[in-house]
Structures are given as structure tokens and as C-alpha cells.
């Protein structure tokens with residue numbers, strides 16, 4: 082998620098030395114690529130099976146795949162079709178969220194609308210994804226509320242009809258207020274074989290939402306990905322499946338149900354975020370997850386993620402470093418040393434999604450503390466530039482500054498040193514593109530007591546190096 086750089090300043094480390102400190106940068110630790118695939122047993126509709134039970138077992142085919150769907154060819158952005166769900170009433174407000182990450186003529190897919198845009202929405206700008214109007218699916222619905230929900234799910238199959246087979250590997254559903262980090266998404270999906278059945282997403286951060294709706298459902302606001310093979314298999318039976326679940330009031334629930342009936346369960350990936358949280362999510366964005374940030378959602382329900390910026394400015398600001406690495410948000414300085422095992426717990430700056438009893442969240446959190454030995458000095462992304470003036474190396478320089486002056490007292494148990502004079506953290510990283518998956522980064526810190534800037538140099542961790 083974020084490069085939540087955490088710097089531990091201790092007495093020993095304040096004097097102009099190279100320090101090996103925990104920058105707790107991004108790494109990927111996604112294991113378990115093995116899914117139990119039940120599809121071979123549920124391949125055909127149970128009521129229409131004609132196989133004679135006493136016939137010898139026939140070797141079943143792999144899920145159908147068309148000619149240009151070879152399993153291991155490398156994936157790029159043009160293999161992903163985005164299915165963005167919007168409506169003419171909300172688009173005016175949601176447009177900045179999508180345009181912040183949509184790449185004109187590069188990202189593929191459509192915004193699916195309930196009606197043709199008119200008035201101030203036309204002419205349709207080329208910076209927005211092209212739109213399509215959903216077909217009329219009232220025949221499949223039981224009441225007006227389910228029309229909306231079924232329309233959303235049905236969009237996948239309308240997209241499948243429009244963009245099918247032209248080198249498509251994945252269909253990615255998202256709402257019109259979802260921010261997608263597309264390069265990280267490509268890397269994530271590249272780990273999976275699109276010629277097999279995959280349903281990749283996440284459930285809510287809110288225990289109550291999951292308990293009330295489903296722990297097994299990929300929330301569409303967070304976005305979820307269906308492999309080409311899965312969509313192709315679902316497509317032939319889709320009206321029947323929708324009929325079976327037309328009483329359900331959540332399109333994502335219908336989606337998980339249809340996939341489940343084909344033997345495919347949700348594969349949770351942690352970088353995908355529904356953001357069923359309120360107010361200030363900086364604590365979550367500054368934690369030290371080992372999975373890269375894939376998506377964020379619900380910008381209308383939270384404060385702007387950068388203090389002093391409004392919502393659309395905040396999002397554009399977050400996307401600025403995307404060229405280098407889609408995960409630079411904040412940097413924290415602690416006046417004590419904490420291990421990564423502690424720092425990876427998000428600071429609970431946010432509030433629960435709805436009124437309920439604790440526990441609220443699907444993960445552990447840290448309380449905000451006034452103790453100067455525990456509370457971080459918080460710096461937010463200010464700028465990022467690529468510089469070729471530093472020796473012969475191309476270097477990316479990312480600056481983080483405070484949003485307000487700090488007056489945290491000194492942590493006396495660590496000697497008489499304060500981080501209050503520091504106004505800026507300058508992080509130097511190699512310009513070799515985005516961080517490699519599966520790597521954690523370490524850093525060296527240069528700081529002269531009393532100065533206002535800390536320099537941090539990111540580099541690969543040495544073998545066995547602990548962030549503690």
C-alpha cells in the first residue's frame with residue numbers, strides 16, 4: 082500500500098552516521114497460489130448432465146480457452162477489460178476519481194450507464210472511459226431495486242460480448258468511485274493463469290458488513306477480477322443463474338453466488354481495498370503491508386487523504402508518483418525503535434463504517450497515543466521527481482513534509498533528542514522502475530541533529546536483515 086516509511090530515531094542514531102533503519106517498504110508475501118479447483122466436477126449444469134454414471138471416467142477438458150489464450154504469455158495492461166459501473170446521476174461527481182487513473186487509449190473497457198448521458202455530460206470527454214448503456218434487463222428482475230443490482234452484474238457479460246477474445250485475459254469490475262493502481266494490478270494478475278477459473282477480490286474491512294452480507298464476497302467497490310475462462314464459462318448460463326438469485330439485493334452477492342455454483346470461491350488479495358471506513362484513513366494507508374496497493378474506494382465517505390487538499394486534488398496527488406512506484410504516501414518518524422511486526426498494524430485514525438459493537442475491523446489496529454515514545458511524527462507526500470544529477474545514477478527523489486508543526490515532547494528514555502526540528506524527509510530510491518514483487522526494502526538514514534531535513538536512501542535489504 083503506502084511506502085509508509087517509518088524511521089526510528091534513537092540517541093545513537095542521531096549523529097551523522099549511516100544508519101540501518103526500518104523503512105518498512107513494500108514487499109510482497111503472497112503465498113498459496115494453489116487453489117482447489119472444483120470446476121472439473123461442476124463443469125456442466127447438474128440438471129442437464131447426460132453422462133451415464135456407469136460409464137468409465139472420461140478425462141475432462143480444461144476450461145475452454147480460445148486460441149490466443151495461452152496460459153503463460155506475459156500480461157500487460159491491454160489484456161485487462163475494465164467494467165466500470167456508473168449511472169448518469171452520479172457520474173458528474175465520480176468522474177474525477179476515474180479520470181485520475183484512466184489512461185487514455187491505453188486502459189481498455191467501458192463505463193456502463195443506466196441511460197444515455199445528456200445535458201452537461203455531453204459532449205463526452207476523451208479523458209473519460211467510453212460509455213455504454215446497459216441493455217434492458219427488467220425481464221430478469223423482480224422489483225426496481227433488483228433491476229439496478231442485476232444491471233450491475235449483467236454488465237460483465239455485456240462487456241464480454243463487446244470485448245471478447247481480442248486478447249482479453251481478465252475482466253475487472255469496479256465502481257465509478259474506485260481508484261485503481263493499474264500497474265500493481267497487472268503485476269498481481271500476472272501471478273494467476275487466466276485460462277483457469279479465478280475470482281479475485283476482497284471482502285470488507287468491516288466485520289459487520291461481512292457478517293451481514295458475506296465473508297465470501299468480492300466487494301465491487303473495491304473491485305474484483307474474473308479470469309477470461311471464468312467469465313466465458315459463466316456467460317453461457319448467466320440468465321439462468323440470475324433467475325436463481327434475482328431476489329438477492331446485492332449485485333456482488335449474485336456474482337459470488339454464480340461463481341460459487343461453478344465451484345469457484347473468492348481468492349482474497351490484500352492490496353484490494355473496499356474502504357468501509359470513515360473519516361481519516363491515513364493510519365491504514367501508512368501501515369506497512371506486504372502487498373502492493375491495488376485499489377481504494379469510498380472517497381465520498383472519507384476525508385481527503387491529504388490534509389489541506391480536497392478530494393479530487395488528493396487523489397491526483399496520490400497518483401503523481403505512479404510513474405515510479407504506485408505506493409508513496411507518507412513517512413513517519415518515531416522517537417523509539419519499533420519492529421515491523423508492530424508498525425504494520427494500522428494506527429486507528431479511522432472510525433467504523435457503521436454503528437455497531439466492537440470488534441469493528443477485520444485486522445488489528447494500534448491506538449493513537451500521546452506518549453512521545455510511541456506517537457509518530459507524520460509527514461505526507463509532497464513531491465516526487467526523477468533526477469539524473471546525482472552522480473551517474475538516475476535517482477527518484479520523493480519529499481515528504483509535515484502537514485502541521487509538531488510539538489511532540491522528547492522521548493526521554495531514549496536520550497535528549499527531538500524530531501521536532503525536522504520539516505522534511507527526502508527519500509532517494511533507484512529509478513529502476515517499480516519495486517520488484519516479493520522484495521522488502523531497507524534504508525540508510527543521514528541526519529545531523531538539529532537540521533530540518535532527513536535524507537533516506539532506499540536499497541535492497543541484505544540477506545536476513547531484520548526490520549526491528
Ligand SMILES: *[C@@H]1O[C@H](CO)[C@@H](O)[C@H](O)[C@H]1NC(C)=O
Pocket residue numbers: 154156157158159160248
Ligand atoms: C501487450 O501484449 C500484446 C501481446 O500479447 C501486444 O500486442 C501489445 O502491444 C502489448 N500492449 C502493451 C500496452 O504493451
Ligand SMILES: *[C@@H]1O[C@H](CO)[C@@H](O)[C@H](O)[C@H]1NC(C)=O
Pocket residue numbers: 185186
Ligand atoms: C486515441 O484513439 C483515438 C481513436 O482511436 C484517436 O483518434 C486519438 O488520436 C488517440 N489519442 C491518443 C492520445 O493516442
Ligand SMILES: *[C@@H]1O[C@H](CO)[C@@H](O)[C@H](O)[C@H]1NC(C)=O
Pocket residue numbers: 391392393394
Ligand atoms: C478541488 O480543488 C480544485 C483546485 O483548487 C478545484 O478546481 C476543484 O473544484 C475542487 N474540488 C472540489 C470538489 O471542491
Ligand SMILES: *[C@@H]1O[C@H](CO)[C@@H](O)[C@H](O)[C@H]1NC(C)=O
Pocket residue numbers: 497
Ligand atoms: C536537552 O538538551 C537541551 C539543549 O540541547 C537542553 O536545553 C535541555 O535542558 C536538555 N534536557 C534534558 C532533560 O536534559
